[in-house]
Every structure is written in structure tokens, then in C-alpha cells.
Amino acid sequence: xxxxxxxxxxxxxxxxxxxxxxxxxxxxxxxxxxxxxxxxxxxxxxxxxxxxxxxxxxxxxxxxxxxxxxxxxxxxxxxxxxxxxxxxxxxxxxxxxxxxxxxxxxxxxxxxxxx
Amino acid sequence: xxxxxxxxxxxxxxxxxxxxxxxxxxxxxxxxxxxxxxxxxxxxxxxxxxxxxxxxxxxxxxxxxxxxxxxxxxxxxxxxxxxxxxxxxxxxxxxxxxxxxxxxxxxxxxxxxxxxxx
Numbered sequence: 001x002x003x004x005x006x007x008x009x010x011x012x013x014x015x016x017x018x019x020x021x022x023x024x025x026x027x028x029x030x031x032x033x034x035x036x037x038x039x040x041x042x043x044x045x046x047x048x049x050x051x052x053x054x055x056x057x058x059x060x061x062x063x064x065x066x067x068x069x070x071x072x073x074x075x076x077x078x079x080x081x082x083x084x085x086x087x088x089x090x091x092x093x094x095x096x097x098x099x100x101x102x103x104x105x106x107x108x109x110x111x112x113x114x115x
Numbered sequence: 116x117x118x119x120x121x122x123x124x125x126x127x128x129x130x131x132x133x134x135x136x137x138x139x140x141x142x143x144x145x146x147x148x149x150x151x152x153x154x155x156x157x158x159x160x161x162x163x164x165x166x167x168x169x170x171x172x173x174x175x176x177x178x179x180x181x182x183x184x185x186x187x188x189x190x191x192x193x194x195x196x197x198x199x200x201x202x203x204x205x206x207x208x209x210x211x212x213x214x215x216x217x218x219x220x221x222x223x224x225x226x227x228x229x230x231x232x233x
Binding site: 034049095102103 | 121157159161206227
């Protein structure tokens with residue numbers, strides 16, 4: 001079964017600093033990979049997704065992620081953190097398959113941005 | 116596009132009552148919808164997979180008779196928490212897959228429903 005590991009339940013960065021949120025997946029076959037962001041008391045918003053078209057994926061709000069098969073990783077980065085980036089971030093994975101195939105979520109990483 | 120709504124956004128009820136939560140795909144058709152439960156500062160826990168016109172598939176440990184799911188149309192799924200108790204208090208989130216764009220298994224999420232059982 002697929003699994004996702006997000007290293008660090010809480011990451012704190014200064015405003016303007018690099019954001020790096022780590023995600024590793026377990027699969028021998030490259031799956032579909034997603035990063036979602038959740039603001040307090042809200043649902044999840046898709047930041048970006050990897051679907052095998054390109055290893056470097058650009059998303060919304062200046063975020064991007066790079067798929068590295070050799071490292072089974074899909075880390076999320078942003079060059080310069082903004083205060084508005086403070087939120088919970090979830091990495092998720094899905095196998096190929098039918099529409100019933102669920103997403104498997106990591107435990108989430110809470111990003112704090114310090115002024 | 117790809118907007119999912121949930122209603123209500125917040126509900127407070129007395130112990131023993133039943134609460135219905137609606138999940139709607141507003142601008143697309145969804146044969147599959149998913150229901151998640153999220154505890155404070157925790158990740159999403161998949162409760163069940165809902166398919167239009169058929170019985171929902173529940174995850175292990177989720178009580179079918181407690182959490183009734185109905186997916187009567189391509190745009191609406193409902194979750195009814197029956198005889199709610201304080202331990203059912205949680206944030207419930209639904210998601211849906213676009214029938215026409217399901218090739219990447221992307222899910223679109225609703226804004227969530229905060230249930231508080233007194």
C-alpha cells in the first residue's frame with residue numbers, strides 16, 4: 001500500500017526565507033503526487049500536482065515541487081516566504097487506477113512564518 | 116471551475132440527534148466522492164468512498180450504521196451522523212473527482228463542516 005512521509009510536523013521560517021517542506025512516498029512505480037494547503041477551518045486547496053509530464057512542477061502562490069524518482073521524494077519549495085503562507089501543508093499520493101482510488105495523505109506540516 | 120460546496124459549514128447539536136451534511140459538486144459531475152474526518156492538528160482520515168447510485172465503501176473501523184452515506188446524484192452526496200455523541204465532534208471534509216478529468220485522480224475538496232455535539 002502507498003504511504004507518504006512528511007518530515008517535520010512543524011516548520012518555522014522567517015519572512016523572505018526559503019521554504020522547504022519534505023515529502024517522501026513509497027512506491028516502486030511513480031504515482032501521482034499532490035501538495036495541498038489548508039488554512040484554519042477550511043478545506044484543502046490544491047497547490048500543485050505531479051502527473052509524469054514534467055519532474056519540476058510549478059504551482060500556485062509561487063510554490064514548486066520537484067519529483068525525484070531516485071529519492072522517492074516530492075519536496076515543496078518556495079524561494080521567499082510570505083506571512084500569508086502560514087498554513088498546514090499536506091502531501092498526498094495516488095496510484096494509477098480507477099476513479100475510486102483514494103488519495104493517501106501524509107500527516108501534514110504546519111508552516112509558520114515569522115516576521 | 117471544479118468547485119465543491121458543503122452545507123452546513125458549522126453545526127452544533129445535542130447528543131442523540133442526527134445531523135446531515137451535504138456535499139455538492141457545483142460545476143462538474145462526480146461519480147465518486149470521498150468523506151474524510153479530521154481531528155484537531157491531525158491529517159485527514161478517509162471514512163468512506165461514495166459512488167453515485169451504489170452503496171458506499173467504508174474504511175475499516177468506520178461504523179456504517181453510524182455514518183450513513185447517500186450518493187443519489189452525480190452532484191450530491193450526503194453524510195448523516197446518526198445519534199451523534201460528543202466523540203463525533205470533528206471537522207468533516209468531502210472531496211469529489213471530476214468525471215471528465217479523473218485521469219490524474221485529483222480530488223477537489225469542499226470547505227469542510229465543523230460538527231460540535233454537546
